[in-house]
Amino acid sequence: MTDKFEIVDLHARIEERELLKGLTLTVRKGEVHAIMGPNGSGKSTLANAIMGNPKYTVTQGQILLKGEDILPLSTDERARKGLFLAFQYPCEVPGVRTANFLKLACNARAGKELDTMEFYDKLQQKMKVLDIEEKFVRRYLNEGFSGGEKKRNEILQMLMLEPEFAVLDETDSGLDIDALRIVCEGVNKLRGPDIGILIITHYERMLRYITPDYVHILLEGRIVKSGGPELAAHLEQYGYDWITKDK
């Protein structure tokens, strides 16, 4: 019970449009799930609803983190309980140095002031994993970052915050092949019995580097098919039309 992240019959809308129409999914620690779906299938809505973006309204269903209903919790409370979202479009925060932001975020996650030296040792170690230059974290948060740098920064934050459950929203978009490989290696480093990972993606290419345990196909706000990694390969070959026809 305690090592599960459960989404039960989730309905969510942005403004008047219902985009999730009864999605149910369970991710256990140690597992990597991939949710694949075409544009407009509800992928981003799922990511935003999980993290509690106030622009999205959950109208029905539950999200349980280790048995606790997190829907009443604010975004920051969810994060402090060990939930993480790697953004599809990380936003820029001018004037806030990446390292300072990371320190504050890590303090918040730890619930205490971390030792500065230990924090920097860890930061440097994680930066090495992601092939990130020293000066990167001195720059203002995401300001003027290339698409690849922004995504690397998301994974750096994930490695630093060590979440229990992480959602990666289209992390592969905007990445060239080298950056994709590095980012995926970073995710693989974190993969293990202490974390459950949910990868949301349009394409199969990220899954060539991170082999998921389960693949789910999202269509019109519901999971219409689940299977193993072979499902992703099949999808790549035949496209989403195959599912629609099958239905």
Place this chain on the structure above:
Amino acid sequence: MSAPTSTELPIGREYKEGFHDDLKVVKSVPKGLSHDVVDYMCDVKGEPDWMRQFRHRSLDLFMKQGLPAWLPGLRDEFNYDEFTYYVSPVDKPARRWEDVPAEIRRTYDKLGIAKEEQKLLGGLGAQIDSEMAYHNIQESLAKKGIVFLSCDEGLKQYPDIFRAHFAKCIPPEDNKFAALNSAFWSGGSFVYIPKGVKCDVPLSVYFRINAEQFGQFERTLIICEDDSFCHYVEGCSAPIYTTNSLHAAVVEIYVKERARCRYTTIQNWSTDVYNLVTKRSFISAKGVMEWVDGNLGSKRTVKYPSCYMIGEGAHGEVLSLASADKGMWQDAGAKLVFLAPNCSGRINSKSISGHGGRSSYRGLVQVAKNATGCRAQVNCDALILDPQSRSDTYPTMEIDGDLATVEHEATVSSVSDEQLFYLTSRGIKEEDATSMIVNGFIEPIVKELPMEFAVEINRLIGLQMEGSVG
């Protein structure tokens, strides 16, 4: 490196300096402005005749002069006769902190102007109401010939230098508040940096209003001779009463050839204070003037630090930071006036408005006909925190000179929902996230503030100084 662990908003903070102390008044005058008050002040200060005449003439000018047409409000907001124009709880400025009356020392202790902090400074002045309670300079700096006195002492001890510069940069005719200051000026600093001398540690002055319904009119005169350098820092605060007070300072700075002067202000008046200040510098050939102007308090601020480039290749720069919280209207900005060829100037203004506060950027870039090849760059950014708050921009450009490059950029933004969602998704509480965004917005100016004042500035403006990694 030190990372901030929590940040405090310059908006919506508690005003910790709002207390007042019952200080024994040594000298004062009846309420209201009159030529009798001018005579009393000249008598107690023992001033020469030319100054007496200057003050009387200035009062006449003040009576005659109207408010500038472009200035909104202020006409019926207060009556000049409700203020007291001279109040002093001290007899004369002490040279040793121990000689400052104990009750005034207690006031400064409460404000955190602790003895330890003075050690980081080249000199410290502390004005309370009309007079300086304390004014001293480090021995090593005095030996270099650097003069750092109250303005009144400057007049007494250096009458020739004083008279050659006083009111030459800002004459009483300039504007109504300059005339008011010229009539009733008291306190402020007189700084003289001899040729080639670098004053490598800041000179600092703290202005405190303690009296109620009072007018503080400090006057500061800074002269940086050729190839010299100095950094002057001022801070201020006042009690919260139910009545208004008036603060109308005049600051005149002369930056001679190849000299550099930096003037930093952390204005933290209570929301009882009308802060109507004229600040101007004359910059000679290849001189550099930098104003760092932080306006974080007051009911109303009207202040546009100005750089008059009078010598070829002069450079003037104004970093302006205004934070308008509930009950405040910051009418701040800057002026760059190019009167010689090949000069450059830059204005970087950032304002934050929250809780119904209002900020206005008012700026002037003026290039005279003979001032060819000049460059001016103006950036002004406004951050509005809620729909009740307001921000306006009034840029004026008057370009007569040839080959002038003038750039102007202005942005208005709010704390975006996307930024808040992003930061809170990392476990940072919403109020801390807002604070991060605001502090990030003003970071380009805050990083210009002197690090040695970190403690004091943090306390004053509720900002966390950000260090660098490594």
